[in-house]
């Protein structure tokens with residue numbers, strides 16, 4: 336998997352997590368959940384970056400499905416940014432400035 340794909344999966348997984356947090360908070364505000372379930376949910380009401388790798392992996396399952404769908408429709412491959420190892424950025428304005 337390319338570095339771009341890895342980064343996209345992390346971004347999509349973060350969105351997936353945020354979507355779940357909004358959904359679960361909405362459910363929790365409207366329905367009577369068991370104490371155990373609510374306590375478990377609350378442990379996941381934190382930013383994606385703070386989740387354990389095991390929990391992040393659950394979000395990545397959906398992120399990979401999203402990316403596969405985008406790839407199927409060729410949207411993903413219209414973008415081809417270059418990674419600058421020296422400055423740790425995409426499409427580095429310093430190193431790639433003369434290369435169009």
Ligand SMILES: [Zn+2]
Nearest residue numbers: 419422427430
């Ligand atoms: Zn650079």
